[in-house]
Amino acid sequence: LDKYSVTAYLKDVITLMLENRPDNPCEFIADYFKNVIQGTSPLVRSYRYIRLTKTNRHSFWDNVVAAYYSLEGKGSSGL
Numbered sequence: 001l002d003k004y005s006v007t008a009y010l011k012d013v014i015t016l017m018l019e020n021r022p023d024n025p026c027e028f029i030a031d032y033f034k035n036v037i038q039g040t041s042p043l044v045r046s047y048r049y050i051r052l053t054k055t056n057r058h059s060f061w062d063n064v065v066a067a068y069y070s071l072e073g074k075g076s077s078g079l
Contacts, residue, residue, distance in 0.1 A: 031048070
């Protein structure tokens with residue numbers, strides 16, 4: 001599992017799922033791994049994390065801040 005970073009991906013998707021509490025966890029997990037396979041830019045990943053979180057949840061603001069800092073560190077090359 002470690003050879004292909006499966007453990008890291010599983011920890012990440014479970015953490016995101018617990019933070020976001022999606023209405024459809026299976027769809028959330030499927031979307032996560034679809035994006036892992038396709039490969040996405042930091043901008044797209046940040047957008048998806050924010051989009052998947054309901055705005056009335058505290059985790060929405062946590063994701064907005066995390067997305068901002070992620071994009072800030074990438075500069076304009078991440079766009």
